[in-house]
Amino acid sequence: MDNFGSIFIETIFGFSLLFILTKVLGKTQIRQLTAFDFISALILGELVGNALYDDEVGIGQIGFAILLWGILLYITEKTTQKFKRTRSFLEGKPAIVIHKGQLEREVMKKNNLDMNQLLHLLRSKDVFTVQEVDYAILESDGTVSVLKKTEAQTITREDMQLQPEEVNLPFMLINDGEVIEDNLKEIGRDMNWLEKELKKQSVSSVKDIFYAEYERENSLYIQKY
Numbered sequence: 001m002d003n004f005g006s007i008f009i010e011t012i013f014g015f016s017l018l019f020i021l022t023k024v025l026g027k028t029q030i031r032q033l034t035a036f037d038f039i040s041a042l043i044l045g046e047l048v049g050n051a052l053y054d055d056e057v058g059i060g061q062i063g064f065a066i067l068l069w070g071i072l073l074y075i076t077e078k079t080t081q082k083f084k085r086t087r088s089f090l091e092g093k094p095a096i097v098i099h100k101g102q103l104e105r106e107v108m109k110k111n112n113l114d115m116n117q118l119l120h121l122l123r124s125k126d127v128f129t130v131q132e133v134d135y136a137i138l139e140s141d142g143t144v145s146v147l148k149k150t151e152a153q154t155i156t157r158e159d160m161q162l163q164p165e166e167v168n169l170p171f172m173l174i175n176d177g178e179v180i181e182d183n184l185k186e187i188g189r190d191m192n193w194l195e196k197e198l199k200k201q202s203v204s205s206v207k208d209i210f211y212a213e214y215e216r217e218n219s220l221y222i223q224k225y
Contacts, residue, residue, distance in 0.1 A: 094145075098136035101149065111138055122146065173220070174212035187214055198222070 095107050097118060108118065118136075121144040127133060132152035137145045157164060171183040173194065184194065194206075197220045203209060213221045 093140060095138045096135065097138050097144070098130065098133050101131075101134055103130065107138075113138065118144070168216040168218075170213050170215040172211070173214050174206055174209045174222075176211075177207045177209060177225075179206055183214075187216075189214075 095111050097104050097108050097111070097113060103118075108114070119130075121138075122128070122130065122133065122136065125144065125146045127146055127148065130136075132148050133146055134149045135147040139145060171187055172180055173183055173187075174180065179191070179194065184190065198204070198206070198209070201220070201222055203222065203224070208224055209222055210225045211223045215221070
């Protein structure tokens with residue numbers, strides 16, 4: 001029982017420290033993680049995970065390891081912000097892998113990128129042939145940005161000389177049978193309005209709704225269970 005209690009305390013302690021550390025260092029989306037960020041996340045996980053099951057390691061050692069690694073990450077982050085020349089070394093820099101429709105083999109080789117990987121990245125951008133691509137840039141987080149050739153680009157309203165339309169952001173109002181009250185307030189509505197809208201579509205209870213979305217000038221979109 002003592003061992004379980006020790007693991008419980010160290011887990012809560014490690015979780016709390018990692019949570020605080022992420023708040024201090026700032027938010028980074030998973031898809032925006034650089035190679036350095038990814039390695040840092042793995043090491044932090046290893047530090048806490050190994051410490052939990054090592055009887056000779058206590059809370060003090062866990063806290064010291066996380067704090068030290070957090071300081072190093074913080075210093076690295078501040079260094080890249082203050083000294084621009086260090087960014088390419090510490091964070092990496094984008095690389096043009098397709099230039100004016102031509103594959104840059106040396107750049108691909110330097111970045112350990114083969115054709116199968118490049119085609120996979122292009123397909124994630126709805127591009128299924130390199131013949132459509134004018135420029136492709138391999139970003140520091142491993143994703144690819146694509147600029148299609150003019151004949152492969154989608155026609156816009158501006159191209160058709162049509163008047164621009166107002167863009168309305170849709171809001172999720174119901175998720176898995178629960179009302180998202182913050183979003184309801186954001187659109188200037190209340191529960192009475194929502195209940196009326198549901199009755200218009202023959203829905204008696206919010207609990208019957210899996211997903212509901214509101215977009216200005218459109219009726220409430222509802223998907224039941």
